[in-house]
Structures are given as structure tokens and as C-alpha cells.
Amino acid sequence: MSGTISLESVSKRFPGGVLAVDDLSLEVEPGEFLVLVGPSGCGKTTALRMVAGLEPVTSGQIRINDRVVTRLPPRHRDIAMVFQNYALYAHMPVRGNMGFGLKMAGVPKGEIRRRVDEAAAMLGLTELLDRKPRQLSGGQRQRVAMGRAIVREPSAFLMDEPLSNLDAKLRVEMRGEIIRVQRRIAAPTLYVTHDQTEAMTMGDRVAILRDGVLQQLGTPDEIYDHPVNVFVAGFIGSPSMNLITATLEGSAATFGGSRLDLPRRAGLAAYDGRQIVLGIRPEDFDTAGAGALELTTNRVESLGSELVAYLDCGQPGVEITARLERRAGVEEGRPVRLAVDLDRLYFFDPESGAAIA
Amino acid sequence: MTSIGWRIVKLVAILAIVVWSVGPILIGISTSVSTQREVNAVPTRWVPEEPTLNAYHDLLGGTSSQRAGGTVTEKGTFTRSISNSAFLSVVSTAIILVVSTMAAYAFGRLRFRFGGALLAILVGTMIVPIFVVVISLFKILADHQLIDSRRGLIMVFVATLSPLATWLLYTQVREMPAEPEEAALIDGCARWQAFVRIVIPQMSSGIAAVAAIIVLSVWGEFLIPLLLTSTMNAKPVTVQITEYVGKYTTNYPILAAAGVLALIPPALLALVLNRRITGMLAGSS
Numbered sequence: 001m002s003g004t005i006s007l008e009s010v011s012k013r014f015p016g017g018v019l020a021v022d023d024l025s026l027e028v029e030p031g032e033f034l035v036l037v038g039p040s041g042c043g044k045t046t047a048l049r050m051v052a053g054l055e056p057v058t059s060g061q062i063r064i065n066d067r068v069v070t071r072l073p074p075r076h077r078d079i080a081m082v083f084q085n086y087a088l089y090a091h092m093p094v095r096g097n098m099g100f101g102l103k104m105a106g107v108p109k110g111e112i113r114r115r116v117d118e119a120a121a122m123l124g125l126t127e128l129l130d131r132k133p134r135q136l137s138g139g140q141r142q143r144v145a146m147g148r149a150i151v152r153e154p155s156a157f158l159m160d161e162p163l164s165n166l167d168a169k170l171r172v173e174m175r176g177e178i179i180r181v182q183r184r185i186a187a188p189t190l191y192v193t194h195d196q197t198e199a200m201t202m203g204d205r206v207a208i209l210r211d212g213v214l215q216q217l218g219t220p221d222e223i224y225d226h227p228v229n230v231f232v233a234g235f236i237g238s239p240s241m242n243l244i245t246a247t248l249e250g251s252a253a254t255f256g257g258s259r260l261d262l263p264r265r266a267g268l269a270a271y272d273g274r275q276i277v278l279g280i281r282p283e284d285f286d287t288a289g290a291g292a293l294e295l296t297t298n299r300v301e302s303l304g305s306e307l308v309a310y311l312d313c314g315q316p317g318v319e320i321t322a323r324l325e326r327r328a329g330v331e332e333g334r335p336v337r338l339a340v341d342l343d344r345l346y347f348f349d350p351e352s353g354a355a356i357a
Numbered sequence: 358m359t360s361i362g363w364r365i366v367k368l369v370a371i372l373a374i375v376v377w378s379v380g381p382i383l384i385g386i387s388t389s390v391s392t393q394r395e396v397n398a399v400p401t402r403w404v405p406e407e408p409t410l411n412a413y414h415d416l417l418g419g420t421s422s423q424r425a426g427g428t429v430t431e432k433g434t435f436t437r438s439i440s441n442s443a444f445l446s447v448v449s450t451a452i453i454l455v456v457s458t459m460a461a462y463a464f465g466r467l468r469f470r471f472g473g474a475l476l477a478i479l480v481g482t483m484i485v486p487i488f489v490v491v492i493s494l495f496k497i498l499a500d501h502q503l504i505d506s507r508r509g510l511i512m513v514f515v516a517t518l519s520p521l522a523t524w525l526l527y528t529q530v531r532e533m534p535a536e537p538e539e540a541a542l543i544d545g546c547a548r549w550q551a552f553v554r555i556v557i558p559q560m561s562s563g564i565a566a567v568a569a570i571i572v573l574s575v576w577g578e579f580l581i582p583l584l585l586t587s588t589m590n591a592k593p594v595t596v597q598i599t600e601y602v603g604k605y606t607t608n609y610p611i612l613a614a615a616g617v618l619a620l621i622p623p624a625l626l627a628l629v630l631n632r633r634i635t636g637m638l639a640g641s642s
Binding site for chain 1: 536539540541542543545550558559561
């Protein structure tokens with residue numbers, strides 16, 4: 001039961017003229033968990049709804065398991081979808097909810113019972129099969145929605161922010177659970193979220209969408225280590241990457257009152273004497289080492305295991321975020337000298353936002 | 358102190374409302390078990406000294422025009438009028454519910470040409486008082502031999518009440534989340550299957566409420582059946598009751614008994630559906 005989901009140059013223009021998805025192409029490999037992530041309004045849910053058949057496609061082609069489904073109604077696409085608000089059938093018990101798809105497909109009653117029981121056991125829902133959705137907690141409803149999707153044994157799974165209605169602790173728990181179930185079913189899964197942590201922790205690969213345009217598609221590590229532009233760099237990672245406009249003079253970048261001697265980079269030569277956007281991840285600061293910056297601490301947040309310090313670099317409107325170890329010795333209102341891991345600096349073109357090689 | 362004063366004000370207000378609405382019914386019941394003589398007695402007797410079911414007997418069992426004191430109570434006319442009312446209410450409501458539920462869903466969920474304009478026109482017809490169209494209505498029905506027929510009345514009721522039902526259900530459809538239907542579409546339903554299996558159960562509390570409103574409206578309708586009926590073929594109880602008001606004398610016990618009997622079916626319905634509606638509202642998640 002391993003298929004693929006593929007979008008080829010798919011676009012969606014709403015009747016009002018808004019281009020929600022612009023020439024989107026991507027393929028979910030057999031068994032792959034692909035996360036489509038972006039800020040709200042970026043077109044990710046529209047893209048998912050087009051794959052589901054709930055939203056007509058303006059142009060382009062969608063294939064599921066190598067079968068063109070672009071114009072097919074949802075019921076003929078052999079997919080299952082988990083909705084953000086679970087979308088359970090309020091008038092049916094859990095068993096009825098989970099077995100509904102099989103019933104519609106004309107599967108014999110005994111077989112439905114067997115498959116629902118099996119899925120319920122996998123999700124720990126056995127005790128709840130006779131309850132109505134309103135008698136369940138949020139996490140339990142979420143499981144039922146998952147169960148309803150998996151009993152169908154579809155060619156592909158679609159998930160639309162399924163965890164965003166849960167509290168933080170349960171969300172972390174369900175993340176693991178969804179991944180565990182998906183690995184077991186091994187059907188290609190397209191998962192939509194606005195939460196970059198979910199994207200990074202769950203996705204085999206992550207696709208980042210902005211204003212309907214695909215920015216980057218790759219494994220979480222690839223995207224983290226090599227963001228293609230300023231948007232991806234700022235979107236992925238928590239706390240976000242520091243993005244500082246700096247002036248390049250020879251082999252040094254200056255901003256505010258600071259000066260950093262940069263390692264040699266082929267792409268940077270063309271920017272001599274011009275501005276660049278310098279990217280530094282918060283965890284690439286340290287209290288000891290080369291390439292130091294003189295900063296003033298504005299505010300310190302303790303996370304217990306480490307500190308997050310917000311620092312003033314002398315450039316108006318720019319606050320630098322640094323993740324430091326607990327005993328870093330930073331104090332609010334005091335100057336501090338922080339080293340930067342020079343090999344892990346990022347450079348972007350200030351106009352296009354594209355990464356400089 | 359203010360809270361006690363406020364509670365007294367509230368209590369008085371509630372009592373006033375109860376007396377206002379229940380009082381006439383109690384007087385009606387009391388009158389219906391009195392004799393004509395007691396009704397006319399001075400000073401007024403609120404509770405009859407010798408309660409009697411004669412008026413009910415005359416009304417349901419039929420004839421005894423002497424005892425009825427001039428009022429004509431032919432055997433079976435009253436029961437026939439009750440059954441006319443029941444038939445008109447049930448059939449009109451059934452048709453209206455089928456038509457309006459589907460129309461409300463279409464207006465609320467589907468995008469189609471002139472959908473908004475059609476809905477506006479439909480709702481707009483509610484502003485037009487029935488008196489304005491009653492003459493042309495009479496002529497149309499007469500041309501099609503539908504005067505004094507239950508069929509004709511049902512057509513008029515469906516036409517006049519379905520805009521209200523559609524509007525009420527439309528607002529409900531707009532408030533309902535679309536996801537369960539979408540889940541059903543993905544789970545293998547065609548649009549109509551999702552409508553029947555998921556949407557209608559979701560709307561059941563609203564449908565029950567609208568059903569109650571329509572049944573009660575049809576049951577209480579007076580002017581239209583007065584104009585469009587002439588015999589027991591189709592005459593509902595609201596019109597039949599007026600027959601018990603004589604030109605020179607009126608048999609008040611019979612009139613009151615007719616009123617009490619006409620009240621029972623809608624009262625029972627309101628009771629049953631009220632429980633259902635509150636139960637559903639409390640249980641909806």
C-alpha cells in the first residue's frame with residue numbers, strides 16, 4: 001500500500017482574483033511524511049484541499065498513486081483526511097465514525113467491525129467505541145479522527161493542522177503518535193501546519209510555502225543548514241535566526257558598533273562595499289571564541305537548561321537573540337562579549353533575499 | 358434590599374404573563390364544563406357548581422340541537438374539522454420541511470448563479486401581506502377547481518410558509534461547520550449522501566424547531582381557510598369554531614369546548630418538541 005501524491009504546476013485563483021497557490025510542484029514519495037509549512041494565509045491549506053478534491057484546481061495536475069485525480073470528486077480519490085477541528089460525525093458513536101467510510105464503500109459488516117477494532121486497538125480507543133464524540137476529550141477526538149482515516153487504508157493521507165487545537169503537552173505526545181501510526185501504515189502523507197517545530201520534528205521532508213509560492217523543499221536538516229532565502233532562514237528555527245543588515249568592507253562586515261572578520265566565501269566578493277544581510281542562529285553564539293561582538297544585554301529569559309538573551313548591538317531596531325548556557329554570566333543592562341561561530345554564518349542578498357553561496 | 362425588591366418585580370411580571378396567557382384558557386375550560394344557564398348567571402360564576410361534559414358530548418357525539426340551544430352540531434362535523442386541521446398541518450409541514458431543508462442547504466453551501474438574488478426574493482415575499490394577493494390567489498385556485506379542497510389549502514400554506522422555514526434553516530446551515538460534510542465527501546459520499554447522512558442529522562434540532570413553528574402556524578391559520586373553504590371538505594377547526602357563534606344566541610359551553618379541544622393537539626406537540634429541542638441544544642457539541 002505505498003503510493004505517491006504528486007502536484008504538477010498546480011495553481012489556484014479564487015473567484016475574487018486572489019492567487020492562493022502559484023505553480024506548486026511537489027511529490028510525496030511512497031511512505032513519505034511530507035510537511036507543508038508556512039505562515040497563515042500562505043496557501044498551504046488551499047493546496048491540501050485541492051489534493052483532497054474539496055477545492056477545484058485552476059490549473060495544473062494532481063496525481064495520487066500515478067492516477068490523475070485533478071477533476072475527480074473527493075470520494076473517487078482514495079484518500080483520507082484529518083481535519084483541524086476533527087470534523088467527527090456528532091450523531092454517531094466512535095465506532096460509527098470510524099466505520100463510516102468502509103460502510104459507504106460497501107464493506108461487509110463483519111469486516112468493518114474487525115478493521116475498526118484493529119484500528120481502535122492501535123490508537124487505544126477500544127474502551128471508547130460506544131461513546132459519542134461530545135463525550136470525548138480533545139485528544140481522544142483527535143485519535144478518533146486518525147482512526148477514521150486509517151481504517152480506510154487509503155492510498156494517501158492528508159492532514160490539515162491536526163494538532164493545533166490541542167494543548168502543548170498533548171501536542172508533543174500526539175506528534176509522536178501520528179508519526180508512529182504513519183510509519184506503520186506507510187502511506188504517503190501530506191501534512192499541513194503553520195508550526196515550524198512540527199514541521200522540523202515530524203517531516204521526512206519539509207516544503208515551505210509563502211504567498212502561494214514554494215520557497216524550499218528538503219529534509220529538515222537541509223533546510224535548517226542551507227536556507228535558500230531570508231524568509232526560510234527566519235521562518236525555520238526557534239528562536240528565529242538573527243538577520244542583520246551589515247556593510248561588507250573587504251573581508252569584514254560592520255553593523256552598529258560591531259565588526260566581524262568573515263571567512264572567505266566566493267559569493268561575497270561581488271558585495272564588497274555594499275550591504276548584505278547577515279544571518280546568525282541564536283545558538284551560534286558563545287561566551288568564548290573568536291570573532292567577538294561587543295553587545296549590551298537588554299533582557300534575559302531562563303529556560304532552566306539554558307538562557308535566551310536579547311541583546312543590543314548598537315544598530316537601531318535590531319535586537320540580537322542568543323541562546324547561551326546557563327552559566328554564561330550575562331546580566332540585564334550589562335555589556336557582554338560574545339563570540340560567533342564564523343563557519344556557521346549565513347549571507348543573503350538584501351534586495352532579492354536569496355542566499356549568497 | 359434591592360435584590361429582594363428586584364425579585365418581587367420579576368415575580369409580579371412573571372405572574373402577570375402567566376395570568377395573561379393561561380387565564381383565558383382556564384376560563385375556557387371552566388366555561389366548557391358549565392351549562393348555558395350557569396354561564397349567563399349573574400354574578401359571574403368562575404367555577405361551575407355542577408360540572409358537566411354535555412358540551413363535549415354534543416360536540417363529539419353529535420346532534421341534540423335542543424340542548425345545544427340553537428347551535429347546529431351535526432354529527433361528525435367537529436371531528437372532521439379537527440382531522441382537516443391535522444391533515445393540513447402534517448402534510449403542509451412535511452412538504453415544507455423537505456423543500457426548505459434542501460433549499461436552505463443549497464443557499465447556504467453551494468455556489469450557484471443568482472443564488473443570493475433568489476434568496477433575497479424568497480425572503481422578500483415574507484414582507485408581502487397575504488391580503489394583497491388573496492384575490493388573485495382565490496382566482497387562481499378557482500380556475501383550477503382547488504377552492505374548498507385540502508390540496509388547494511396545502512399549496513397555499515406551502516407557498517406562504519416555506520420562505521420562513523427556508524430562511525430559518527438557512528441561518529442554521531450558515532452556522533454549521535462544513536468539515537463534517539467534507540469528511541463525508543472524502544469518506545465516500547456523493548453530495549446528496551453527505552446531505553442525507555451527515556447534514557440532516559446535524560440540523561435535526563433546527564428542523565424540529567422549524568417543524569413545530571410550521572405545524573403551529575398552519576393549525577392556527579384562520580383567514581386563508583376562511584376564504585378558501587366553504588364545506589367540511591376542507592374546513593379546519595379554526596374556521597369551524599366560528600360556526601358555533603350564533604347570530605342571536607351563542608352556546609358558550611360548546612364554543613368553549615371546541616376551543617379547548619382545538620388547543621390540545623398543538624399543546625401536546627409543543628410539549629413534546631420543546632423537550633426534544635432543549636434536549637438537542639443541551640447535547641450539541
